[in-house]
Amino acid sequence: MKKNIIVGQSGGPTAVINASLWGVVKEGLAHREEIGKVYGMVHGIEGFMAGRYLDLSAMEEEELDLMKMTPAAYLGSCRYKLPEDLSDICYRELFEKFRQMDIGYFFYIGGNDSMDTVSKLARYADSNGIDIKVVGIPKTIDNDLILTDHTPGYGSAAKYVASTVREIVLDSSVYQQKAVTIVELMGRHAGWLTAASVLARKHPGDNPLLIYLPEMDFDMEQFAHDVEAALEKQPNVIICISEGISDARGQFICEYADAARLDTFGHKMLAGCGKVLENFVRDRFGVKARSVELNVNQRCSGMMASETDIEEAAMAGSWGVKAALEGATGIMAAFFRKNSSPYEIECRGVDVSLVCNQEKKFPEEWITEHGTDIGEGFLDYVLPLIQGEPERKMENGMPVYAYRKAD
Amino acid sequence: MKKNIIVGQSGGPTAVINASLWGVVKEGLAHREEIGKVYGMVHGIEGFMAGRYLDLSAMEEEELDLMKMTPAAYLGSCRYKLPEDLSDICYRELFEKFRQMDIGYFFYIGGNDSMDTVSKLARYADSNGIDIKVVGIPKTIDNDLILTDHTPGYGSAAKYVASTVREIVLDSSVYQQKAVTIVELMGRHAGWLTAASVLARKHPGDNPLLIYLPEMDFDMEQFAHDVEAALEKQPNVIICISEGISDARGQFICEYADAARLDTFGHKMLAGCGKVLENFVRDRFGVKARSVELNVNQRCSGMMASETDIEEAAMAGSWGVKAALEGATGIMAAFFRKNSSPYEIECRGVDVSLVCNQEKKFPEEWITEHGTDIGEGFLDYVLPLIQGEPERKMENGMPVYAYRKAD
Numbered sequence: 001m002k003k004n005i006i007v008g009q010s011g012g013p014t015a016v017i018n019a020s021l022w023g024v025v026k027e028g029l030a031h032r033e034e035i036g037k038v039y040g041m042v043h044g045i046e047g048f049m050a051g052r053y054l055d056l057s058a059m060e061e062e063e064l065d066l067m068k069m070t071p072a073a074y075l076g077s078c079r080y081k082l083p084e085d086l087s088d089i090c091y092r093e094l095f096e097k098f099r100q101m102d103i104g105y106f107f108y109i110g111g112n113d114s115m116d117t118v119s120k121l122a123r124y125a126d127s128n129g130i131d132i133k134v135v136g137i138p139k140t141i142d143n144d145l146i147l148t149d150h151t152p153g154y155g156s157a158a159k160y161v162a163s164t165v166r167e168i169v170l171d172s173s174v175y176q177q178k179a180v181t182i183v184e185l186m187g188r189h190a191g192w193l194t195a196a197s198v199l200a201r202k203h204p205g206d207n208p209l210l211i212y213l214p215e216m217d218f219d220m221e222q223f224a225h226d227v228e229a230a231l232e233k234q235p236n237v238i239i240c241i242s243e244g245i246s247d248a249r250g251q252f253i254c255e256y257a258d259a260a261r262l263d264t265f266g267h268k269m270l271a272g273c274g275k276v277l278e279n280f281v282r283d284r285f286g287v288k289a290r291s292v293e294l295n296v297n298q299r300c301s302g303m304m305a306s307e308t309d310i311e312e313a314a315m316a317g318s319w320g321v322k323a324a325l326e327g328a329t330g331i332m333a334a335f336f337r338k339n340s341s342p343y344e345i346e347c348r349g350v351d352v353s354l355v356c357n358q359e360k361k362f363p364e365e366w367i368t369e370h371g372t373d374i375g376e377g378f379l380d381y382v383l384p385l386i387q388g389e390p391e392r393k394m395e396n397g398m399p400v401y402a403y404r405k406a407d
Numbered sequence: 408m409k410k411n412i413i414v415g416q417s418g419g420p421t422a423v424i425n426a427s428l429w430g431v432v433k434e435g436l437a438h439r440e441e442i443g444k445v446y447g448m449v450h451g452i453e454g455f456m457a458g459r460y461l462d463l464s465a466m467e468e469e470e471l472d473l474m475k476m477t478p479a480a481y482l483g484s485c486r487y488k489l490p491e492d493l494s495d496i497c498y499r500e501l502f503e504k505f506r507q508m509d510i511g512y513f514f515y516i517g518g519n520d521s522m523d524t525v526s527k528l529a530r531y532a533d534s535n536g537i538d539i540k541v542v543g544i545p546k547t548i549d550n551d552l553i554l555t556d557h558t559p560g561y562g563s564a565a566k567y568v569a570s571t572v573r574e575i576v577l578d579s580s581v582y583q584q585k586a587v588t589i590v591e592l593m594g595r596h597a598g599w600l601t602a603a604s605v606l607a608r609k610h611p612g613d614n615p616l617l618i619y620l621p622e623m624d625f626d627m628e629q630f631a632h633d634v635e636a637a638l639e640k641q642p643n644v645i646i647c648i649s650e651g652i653s654d655a656r657g658q659f660i661c662e663y664a665d666a667a668r669l670d671t672f673g674h675k676m677l678a679g680c681g682k683v684l685e686n687f688v689r690d691r692f693g694v695k696a697r698s699v700e701l702n703v704n705q706r707c708s709g710m711m712a713s714e715t716d717i718e719e720a721a722m723a724g725s726w727g728v729k730a731a732l733e734g735a736t737g738i739m740a741a742f743f744r745k746n747s748s749p750y751e752i753e754c755r756g757v758d759v760s761l762v763c764n765q766e767k768k769f770p771e772e773w774i775t776e777h778g779t780d781i782g783e784g785f786l787d788y789v790l791p792l793i794q795g796e797p798e799r800k801m802e803n804g805m806p807v808y809a810y811r812k813a814d
Binding site: 009013047070071073076078162168171202271293297303387392396397398399401403 | 416419420450453454477478479480483484485486566569570571573574575577578579580581582583606609678699700702703704706707708709710711713790793794795796799801803804805806808810
């Protein structure tokens, strides 16, 4: 008997979360004998609970393919945590909706918080004898999910960060005056994305000269020593830092600016750690200093999307559907690396309850030079993930993207 | 008798300033009977006065072509103003160096400040009967040079801004909660680059809903009214502003944060106007608010370089050499638009002393909706400038750029 699919996106955007959605839809449509419709939740589980969804199987082929290459979440997203107590009424209501819509397969594309949703729904279905397969598709630029070699979204973000830092290095090196440029990158607790800035170097000894991850305690005086040594090597020093660097006491460096962050209206002025270090460097060394916060584009830009990442994201979505059709539930699609050179991965299912709410840190053995550089081991790991440039659809000089018409 | 060329780059980087340099070198090399070597000043006139230059005519063809596609200034740059007094000793010293190097042609690629250098050197040569042709090649992302339809560098920056804002709009629209995102763009006095954000709209009524340029007085209460009306139209409002917006008294909005910009070390915290407006919106409307400062990448990114811009920049360089060989001096290569559709321009020389130290503002007739939007007239003007995507040289997943080996 035919059943329907429902799929949702959750958490922050990435360049390839829509490629995973594409994978789910295409694979669903390829099993016409078992699958009826492929529904998409609008704004994740939160929007769905408010009755918002659409029929993705009705999408035009061309629009669907455009969606695959569109960054950010086509369906809209949410940050919503389901109650811990599985006897909460919302579960009964949710599964009643699933029953009315004849849902047999539930897919959720997201990070560790979203895998918590997958875990809870799978357990509810299991303990209530409901035949709905619940599968998680990983997604996060942070690359911090455990039990998977890497996460879809990371490769494109890493490629964007590396390319952008390479350009910032060019820009920062045009003048001969001594100057320090601090680039602040995303990553509250894990330094995976900041580590990718090491790829920006055009030759050994090139900028960025210093790289700091949240995995190591950050010390202002040690930093001053590092900067002093770097300025002796070359006049233009570029430093990459994770937004989440903190000191030995666990205080975030960005909080060093807390006390005085008020503007003339009396509002709090939130400053990043880049701004804090910029001021510190200017004051200590008397050199030109500036900070650049790459901000949301490192997660949502399609300009430097990695073709490998896009295709792997699509594969994760498609693998999830096949696994669910074969009866799997309560799992997340995970990548296992069989080989780095030549690069080869395969999808396997891992217990989603082990993945959710966990964080994979950047390995300490890849942090070198007393916490200021990244080692070769990381390069072997990351290089395969940033390979390939997809063809981009352009119209009148601008990239064309798919979007949901007013709903 | 053969003479040599010397060429320099000055002022802030752009995505195509090296394409103009390429144009000068290639055109120089094409006139082997009249031109000996093509020298490049390292770090502009300032570096040259300190004896730093290199021989660009010795560059490998492949490296030269890579340089054409490399953003930021290959030769390095400077911000250096020659003395007003042409009897200052530095002029005698400069022209003595030119004599020793057998320079017959001087080219300077830069913005309005750099054209001041061109004007002074041309006047000095003229009044001292020295036969050196001095020609300016325009360059600035700000598009604020007068007597030219537009400036090389603007098209690529406009395309980058428009594409990036389109991505920020996608990113900012994934959640259903009301939110305001403020994007701060370069432009202290002229709004050309910020105006390009209007190209980000995917359909009429799309974000960015509000656009503010420095050409109009900015009023906080009017802004509050505008934001309120925009939030009634849709939950996610994206606003683009120039860094240089100021109020009716001429005070920059970013200065509204002055009084309290101290961190815990007692350092001044410089905040942009985006941060000021972010705080204002959060406080006034109680909605999620954030600001994004595009920062240096809008001027130095090759990711969204416009092929039209690259080719026009090269043409300006090459035209300058031809004009100088025909005897022109004291001019800047300017673009005259013969037609917008089909787009057609030609180079002509304009008196550089009229161009330098002047600023071309964004036309008020293109500012609509009481200073919050950009009119159709601008679209006809700007669209031809962002057309075409050049092929990018990639290696191991990363863009490859030319750079000066340690000098």
